[in-house]
Amino acid sequence: MNSIGRKIDPRVKALFSTNQKEVVRAVNALIQEPRPGKTEEQLIKIVSEWQNDDGYASLWSMVILGQRGSRDAIPCLLNMLDSEADYWKEAATDALTQIVREHGEAVLPPIEDFIEQRMQHDPFDARLYAYSPLAVLKNSEHAKRFLIQAFELDDTWQAPIAHDLIKFEDKRVLYLLRRALEYALRGGDKIEFNELKDAYCILDGVLFASTAQKELWEEDWADRWSIKLSELGKSEEEIEAAVNARFKKLPELRGNSKYAEDLKKEIMIRDSHPLIEFAIEPYLEIRV
Numbered sequence: 001m002n003s004i005g006r007k008i009d010p011r012v013k014a015l016f017s018t019n020q021k022e023v024v025r026a027v028n029a030l031i032q033e034p035r036p037g038k039t040e041e042q043l044i045k046i047v048s049e050w051q052n053d054d055g056y057a058s059l060w061s062m063v064i065l066g067q068r069g070s071r072d073a074i075p076c077l078l079n080m081l082d083s084e085a086d087y088w089k090e091a092a093t094d095a096l097t098q099i100v101r102e103h104g105e106a107v108l109p110p111i112e113d114f115i116e117q118r119m120q121h122d123p124f125d126a127r128l129y130a131y132s133p134l135a136v137l138k139n140s141e142h143a144k145r146f147l148i149q150a151f152e153l154d155d156t157w158q159a160p161i162a163h164d165l166i167k168f169e170d171k172r173v174l175y176l177l178r179r180a181l182e183y184a185l186r187g188g189d190k191i192e193f194n195e196l197k198d199a200y201c202i203l204d205g206v207l208f209a210s211t212a213q214k215e216l217w218e219e220d221w222a223d224r225w226s227i228k229l230s231e232l233g234k235s236e237e238e239i240e241a242a243v244n245a246r247f248k249k250l251p252e253l254r255g256n257s258k259y260a261e262d263l264k265k266e267i268m269i270r271d272s273h274p275l276i277e278f279a280i281e282p283y284l285e286i287r288v
Contacts, residue, residue: 009039015046015057018233024222027060031067031221040070048076050088056228059091063221066095069102078114081126087228089129094217094224096133105142108134112146119154128157135164144168148287151176159195166203172286174203178278194270201273208266 014026030039043061050058062080065073073095080092100107111130118127131150137143144165151161158180165173177200184193202211216224227246231239 012039012042015060020229020232030064044073062091062095066098069099081129082124093129097136097217100133101136131164135167162199166199172282175283197270201270
């Protein structure tokens with residue numbers, strides 16, 4: 001257990017439990033606590049010391065901090081992104097997205113600084129996760145402009161940024177994508193081309209199956225993290241067996257004919273969807 005002191009709230013202490021029902025009760029109770037709440041400092045400390053946590057308390061703490069829109073948690077959530085803990089990075093991204101959604105542009109500066117500082121050196125791909133929270137502010141010109149700049153400068157993550165950028169529903173972005181598609185085509189990067197074309201199609205009104213899906217952070221937290229909840233109290237061998245069983249059930253691996261047919265249809269729609277002619281005026285207008 002983290003060194004968070006002896007005066008730990010019983011509900012916070014319950015986050016270290018291996019009993020699923022106990023954890024769910026504690027998380028739900030802490031989410032409902034009036035803000036800022038006496039437990040917020042304890043939760044932030046757990047997240048800050050996540051490497052000392054041999055369980056999932058730091059993950060549940062991030063869930064709570066995100067649901068509560070804790071601005072004070074932003075630094076420790078960003079620090080979490082500089083790690084190899086993929087599930088924990090996803091939880092940090094969910095929490096940051098919920099915090100940005102609640103507080104708006106006022107909380108963007110530390111996130112933008114974090115991205116800019118890692119533009120040249122980012123061994124853990126942290127900025128990839130940090131882009132997503134900006135896209136929740138669909139009516140923010142500032143957030144859109146930052147992502148446009150990132151799209152132009154960050155050639156490593158241009159396709160994922162494109163999928164964030166199209167959430168603003170600005171059709172002028174089609175010209176940015178059109179130029180990027182041409183460069184990907186000329187460079188022979190088929191994967192990049194296809195991912196950018198997917199984004200292009202969605203912005204241009206194509207409804208893929210994934211378009212109607214909820215964002216993960218929008219789901220009920222217990223549903224979102226049901227896999228991790230199911231691992232509580234299990235041995236490493238049991239967890240590994242469960243992971244392998246889920247992997248074998250993936251539709252693309254078990255020859256699901258409907259999955260293959262739907263995927264083929266979407267690929268045909270994407271590949272046949274026409275592209276606009278590139279025009280310099282709208283391109284410069286949107287990127288300035």
